[in-house]
Amino acid sequence: MTEIISENPARHTALDDLQGLAYGGTMAAFGIIILTHLGLVTGQTAGLAVLISYATGWGFGPVFFVINLPFYWLGYRRMGPRFVAKTFVAVAILSVMAQILPHYVSFAALHPGIGAVIFGFCSGSALLALFRHGASLGGVGIVALWLQDQTGFKAGWTQLLFDVAVFALALTLRDVTTVAWSFLGALVVNLVIAMNHRRDRYIAT
Template sequence: MTAVTDDRSPATAPPHTRAEDVAGVLVGTWLASFGLFLLHSTSAVTGGTAGLALLLSYALPVPFGVLFVVVNLPFSALAVRARGWAFTLRSLVAVLAVSLLAPLHATAMPQLTVSPVYAVLFGDLAAGLGILVLFRHRASLGGFGVLALLLQERRGWRAGYVQMALDVAVVVASLAVVPLPVAALSAAGAVVLNLVLSMNHRPGRYRA
């Protein structure tokens, strides 16, 4: 039996329906928030504005969810200019959803005990998959993701590699707050997250 292939390019593929977009944003934010919950449980960080918010939550007496929203606000103007209001509003909804879901995981699993290595690597994998789902439904978690998508579309640079470079700065900054072994583990996890994006979100293969 000959396999059936779909040769349609991303430009001619039918768009997602509104119901699919809603479901995609819910799935993406759920995965991403669970990944960030695992990272927070081990005092680890990751890249992007999520990692920056995690880092600030360890240094300041402010919940992660609040910091995540505040850190992303300056990027909203860039998102409107670069991607339009529809993308920006979806991204703002995604950021708010992650901010609300992150503490929900902690409430649902108050006694969760996970190996730090497993928590960081699986946490970044889950977060990467969540971000990928959001990209596929024309949304993001704001911040560095918006800039990465913009450079991918205008320069042809892979979003995962762009975000990986920006993530290095966040992980290096974490050395001021977390021990070196945790920072090193966080760096490995950030690589996992961005490999998920670079291998599955390429120019010409699938446009957000």
């Protein structure tokens, strides 16, 4: 049977967007709970917030929320007010849920390899949901797109260089084995996004 795709797909409603942001923010927070329970790290802005949290003892949620504040101006210029508003909501949900969930979720046993993979699946699905509802988790991704516009330097390279710096810094706070498991988690996140974030297949707006 041939699949028929409408040339004018229905736009997301406000309720669609709300559930997408709630799902994305909450699942991302659950991924962070797994990550920090195991003492692992990750890339991007979340990874920097995790490292600051480890080094200072401050909660991940407030650190992540504050780190993202300077990026909204760039997001406004590059993506527009609708994107910034949704991203702000998604970041706020993640920040709040990352503080709340540890009071209700615990792990009696969790192997770092299994935890890294589950973190990758949770975070990847969270980001997919946010992307599909016109949002992100802010941070370095916005800077990467802005630099690409201004200089032509590929956004992917900017994000890769940032991740290399984050993981290099992680080696000063965590042992090599922990960083290796962390790399596995980051790899799974990126594979989930690369294999599923297809605008030619997902056409809802």
